[in-house]
Amino acid sequence: xxYFPDEVIDHVFDFVTSNRDRNVISLVCKSWxxxxxxxxxxxxxxxxxxxxxxxxxxxxxxxxxxxxKGKPHFADFNLVPPDWGGFVYPWIxxxxxxxxxxxxxxxxxxxxxxxxxxxxxxxxxxxxxLVLVSCEGFTTDGLAAIAANxxxxxxxxxxxxxxxxxxxxxxxxxxxxxxxxxxxxFACLKGDINLAALERLVARSPYLKSLRLSRAVPLDxxxxxxxxxxQLVDLGVGSxxxxxxxxxxxxxxxxxxxxxxxxSLSGFLxxxxxxxxxxxxxxxxxxxxxxxxxxxxxxxxxxxLIRHCRKLQRLWIxxxxxxxxxxxxxxxxxxxxxxxxxxxxxYGVGNAAVTEEGLVAISRGCPKLNxxxxxxxxxxxxxxxxxxxxxxxxxxxxxxxLEPTKPDSxxxxxxxEGFGAIVQSCKGVRRLSLSGLLTDQxxxxxxxxxxxxxxxxxxxxxxxxxxxxxxxxxxxxxxxxEIRDCPFGNIALLTDVGxxxxxxxxxxxxxxITLGGCKTLAKKMPRLNVExxxxxxxxxxxxxxEQKVERMYLYRTLVGPRKDAPEHVWTL
Amino acid sequence: MSPPLLGVxxxxxxxxxxxxxxxxxxxxxxxxxxxxxxxxxxxxxSSVDSSAVSSLSDENKSNLNLKATExxxxxxxxxxxxxxxxxxxxxxxxxxxxxxxxxxxLKDGICSSSxxxxxxxxxxxxxxxxxxxxxxxKSSKYPDGNWMFHATGPAPETAQxxxxxxxxxxxxxxxxxxxRTSGAQATVPKEALPKPAPECPRxxxxxxxxxxxxxxxxxxxxxxxxxxxxxxxxxxxxxxTTSKDNDEVDGKPGPGALYVKVSMDGAPYLRKVDLxxxxxxxxxxxxxxxMFSGFTIGQCGSNGTPGREMLNExxxxxxxxxxxxxxxxxxxxxxxxxxxxxxxx
Numbered sequence: 001x002x003y004f005p006d007e008v009i010d011h012v013f014d015f016v017t018s019n020r021d022r023n024v025i026s027l028v029c030k031s032w033x034x035x036x037x038x039x040x041x042x043x044x045x046x047x048x049x050x051x052x053x054x055x056x057x058x059x060x061x062x063x064x065x066x067x068x069k070g071k072p073h074f075a076d077f078n079l080v081p082p083d084w085g086g087f088v089y090p091w092i093x094x095x096x097x098x099x100x101x102x103x104x105x106x107x108x109x110x111x112x113x114x115x116x117x118x119x120x121x122x123x124x125x126x127x128x129x130l131v132l133v134s135c136e137g138f139t140t141d142g143l144a145a146i147a148a149n150x151x152x153x154x155x156x157x158x159x160x161x162x163x164x165x166x167x168x169x170x171x172x173x174x175x176x177x178x179x180x181x182x183x184x185x186f187a188c189l190k191g192d193i194n195l196a197a198l199e200r201l202v203a204r205s206p207y208l209k210s211l212r213l214s215r216a217v218p219l220d221x222x223x224x225x226x227x228x229x230x231q232l233v234d235l236g237v238g239s240x241x242x243x244x245x246x247x248x249x250x251x252x253x254x255x256x257x258x259x260x261x262x263x264s265l266s267g268f269l270x271x272x273x274x275x276x277x278x279x280x281x282x283x284x285x286x287x288x289x290x291x292x293x294x295x296x297x298x299x300x301x302x303x304x305l306i307r308h309c310r311k312l313q314r315l316w317i318x319x320x321x322x323x324x325x326x327x328x329x330x331x332x333x334x335x336x337x338x339x340x341x342x343x344x345x346x347y348g349v350g351n352a353a354v355t356e357e358g359l360v361a362i363s364r365g366c367p368k369l370n371x372x373x374x375x376x377x378x379x380x381x382x383x384x385x386x387x388x389x390x391x392x393x394x395x396x397x398x399x400x401x402l403e404p405t406k407p408d409s410x411x412x413x414x415x416x417e418g419f420g421a422i423v424q425s426c427k428g429v430r431r432l433s434l435s436g437l438l439t440d441q442x443x444x445x446x447x448x449x450x451x452x453x454x455x456x457x458x459x460x461x462x463x464x465x466x467x468x469x470x471x472x473x474x475x476x477x478x479x480x481x482e483i484r485d486c487p488f489g490n491i492a493l494l495t496d497v498g499x500x501x502x503x504x505x506x507x508x509x510x511x512x513i514t515l516g517g518c519k520t521l522a523k524k525m526p527r528l529n530v531e532x533x534x535x536x537x538x539x540x541x542x543x544x545x546e547q548k549v550e551r552m553y554l555y556r557t558l559v560g561p562r563k564d565a566p567e568h569v570w571t572l
Numbered sequence: 573m574s575p576p577l578l579g580v581x582x583x584x585x586x587x588x589x590x591x592x593x594x595x596x597x598x599x600x601x602x603x604x605x606x607x608x609x610x611x612x613x614x615x616x617x618s619s620v621d622s623s624a625v626s627s628l629s630d631e632n633k634s635n636l637n638l639k640a641t642e643x644x645x646x647x648x649x650x651x652x653x654x655x656x657x658x659x660x661x662x663x664x665x666x667x668x669x670x671x672x673x674x675x676x677x678l679k680d681g682i683c684s685s686s687x688x689x690x691x692x693x694x695x696x697x698x699x700x701x702x703x704x705x706x707x708x709x710k711s712s713k714y715p716d717g718n719w720m721f722h723a724t725g726p727a728p729e730t731a732q733x734x735x736x737x738x739x740x741x742x743x744x745x746x747x748x749x750x751x752r753t754s755g756a757q758a759t760v761p762k763e764a765l766p767k768p769a770p771e772c773p774r775x776x777x778x779x780x781x782x783x784x785x786x787x788x789x790x791x792x793x794x795x796x797x798x799x800x801x802x803x804x805x806x807x808x809x810x811x812x813t814t815s816k817d818n819d820e821v822d823g824k825p826g827p828g829a830l831y832v833k834v835s836m837d838g839a840p841y842l843r844k845v846d847l848x849x850x851x852x853x854x855x856x857x858x859x860x861x862x863m864f865s866g867f868t869i870g871q872c873g874s875n876g877t878p879g880r881e882m883l884n885e886x887x888x889x890x891x892x893x894x895x896x897x898x899x900x901x902x903x904x905x906x907x908x909x910x911x912x913x914x915x916x917x
Binding site: 074076077078079134160161162188269292293295342343344346347375400402404433457459484485 | 797803810
């Protein structure tokens with residue numbers, strides 16, 4: 001029963017910001033459902049095909065910020081054909097026509113077009129923030145439209161997108177009256193930049209806190225920018241190459257010293273190690289450092305730099321830092337929470353790689369570690385057990401041993417026990433990626449202990465269907481399951497079909513499921529879209545139910561099969 | 573542009589036959605194979621990244637030209653998998669590679685990319701060879717992640733090629749295997765993986781070296797799995813092109829050390845210098861003078877091979893005692909240029 005007027009409840013709900021909480025609130029009663037839906041401003045849609053724009057607008061007419069995700073995660077690794085889908089235009093179109101007061105759009109793995117960007121810029125007067133992560137399909141012309149027309153733009157954040165660079169003057173398109181920028185990230189652009197326009201833009205943006213430059217921005221421009229914007233909190237360096245004895249370099253050092261608020265550093269897309277000492281003065285304040293795109297910094301220089309960064313909480317780095325370098329990280333960065341070590345030579349053979357030793361050293365030195373992505377040459381069960389013991393707080397644990405199905409390098413055993421130790425010790429783990437030689441036993445551990453697990457990525461693991469069933473039966477909170485090259489077949493797929501409606505999606509590629517199995521599943525579960533992704537006419541000629549399916553992606557949806565799938569993607 | 577080699581080939585006679593082709597079995601010709609291995613094996617990531625890629629592009633360019641002139645004493649395109657680890661001892665130090673590479677005729681110009689050339693030629697051998705090598709489990713000695721088979725698709729290709737850094741000849745491979753590759757691939761790793769890392773010989777840079785040798789065989793021995801390791805294509809492409817672009821755009825030095833090969837006519841082996849250690853041409857030439865002063869002046873000239881990090885192929889001849897020797901380099905257009913005209917930066 002409600003004893004309060006709606007306005008009061010509405011006001012109370014304003015304090016509930018988490019969407020999960022708001023989802024729960026809306027289930028209490030019809031009244032609360034109504035109040036909540038009318039007041040919700042931030043909507044998150046994890047799979048753009050699970051719902052339609054019309055239904056979104058119908059339920060949440062007051063939406064101001066929309067987050068949409070498109071392609072499945074494995075699209076990052078070229079496992080999904082480029083025209084699979086994830087088009088954002090229909091969403092923008094629908095929102096524009098319904099006169100939604102959209103202020104923020106955050107997209108991940110979606111196809112964005114210049115038309116779409118232009119439509120945004122013309123339709124939403126109060127548009128403030130555009131964040132595109134791993135998107136594609138647009139050019140700098142689209143960016144020019146955003147720059148030119150969004151009068152109150154605060155944030156333009158382009159992360160790791162494939163942007164066709166027309167080398168136009170999109171930066172020039174920010175009108176002189178635009179002084180509201182808080183965050184500008186164009187690091188992923190590959191073309192030339194109008195440096196003068198950039199400098200002027202920075203000069204008239206007193207609120208600018210975050211600036212990430214592309215490789216085309218040289219050191220001398222950086223120096224001029226920093227002089228104008230010493231208030232920056234987050235900086236992405238473009239090119240960092242210069243003669244350390246020059247006046248420009250000295251001016252840069254002076255400028256950097258004045259950036260007392262700097263907390264996050266990234267980029268260095270082109271860097272000469274000799275120039276790195278310029279940033280030592282601000283290292284002591286850094287909480288986040290991303291050098292994973294900085295090619296060719298020798299491990300010794302990396303460690304010298306990191307020794308200065310004693311407050312670091314997040315570190316993304318290339319494996320050329322080596323195990324010893326990780327030891328330095330462990331002894332210097334006691335506050336470290338997130339570590340990502342990327343391979344500098346993914347197909348090469350590990351002279352510059354890290355091993356289990358580096359990880360163990362980190363676990364010993366950094367007890368607050370809760371998020372890990374670690375590409376390494378080898379791993380042992382013993383090491384994983386030590387890590388599990390030292391760091392019980394893992395939320396994300398992603399380990400990638402570069403060679404598929406590689407066993408414990410000292411005992412030659414599968415790595416079941418090691419990962420088992422991780423899930424047993426880290427009761428809060430929400431995301432897990434496995435690698436190395438693994439049998440069904442590891443899935444038994446996961447199903448038994450990983451109670452909070454929401455996302456699991458498996459490759460080249462398991463012995464038979466039991467493995468997958470352990471996970472489906474045991475992990476009550478699993479939302480995303482992605483499997484490749486595992487011997488799981490129809491039995492695993494079909495044993496508990498209801499489970500998939502409790503999950504966002506399931507991806508299976510190069511497994512043992514057949515077309516017949518997928519058809520059965522699709523028939524039983526009408527609220528799932530079961531998509532078979534073919535390529536190169538893999539399955540054109542023989543549409544035999546016994547045929548193994550190369551790629552299957554299924555997801556729950558309220559709106560039935562999508563209409564924008566390309567020819568080679570079948571929805572069963 | 574062909575550098576004047578005149579007496580080179582002959583002069584290098586004795587050693588050249590031995591050391592001619594990188595494809596020769598390294599077991600019998602110790603010095604040889606090393607240099608190529610070192611590229612990818614020895615150095616730290618600075619060179620690994622760029623070397624993998626720039627050599628790749630080098631190789632792409634030079635592959636076709638030089639195959640015709642290649643002297644091989646082994647089986648054509650054969651890649652001997654067995655290279656004793658101790659051989660790598662010959663190269664000391666991580667970044668400073670001293671290949672004991674005798675003088676070679678024209679095709680020497682591809683030395684640095686010979687590794688890739690091997691690989692490419694390995695690729696061109698075709699699928700059956702791949703399977704042969706594979707079934708022999710030669711790959712078992714090299715527990716690295718060098719998967720080489722490119723099973724699918726149009727679009728991924730560029731991304732893959734960008735990231736692979738070693739195996740450009742995927743197209744050839746692609747045609748050979750049936751579309752249903754997962755089965756093959758899935759079983760492959762299990763077969764190919766009998767030996768754990770510790771068996772990998774650990775000489776100086778043993779791990780690196782042996783593994784680079786593995787990568788030499790890898791195209792034959794291991795198929796590269798699509799989408800593995802799980803790195804975002806954006807990241808793969810960026811890291812791959814970063815070093816390449818550095819060189820292409822304006823010859824600006826990119827990563828850390830900028831090593832270029834220096835060959836002197838008549839010297840039994842080449843040297844490498846880090847251009848970053850110098851700030852003027854004078855310094856460079858006097859340092860080269862010192863480096864090569866040990867050699868009597870001979871008639872042979874070996875062609876320096878492309879520097880790892882730079883697409884500008886540099887072949888320098890020593891400036892010794894006045895006019896006997898002249899410093900020249902081959903720029904990215906393939907023209908022979910006199911050192912000293914362009915400002916040092």
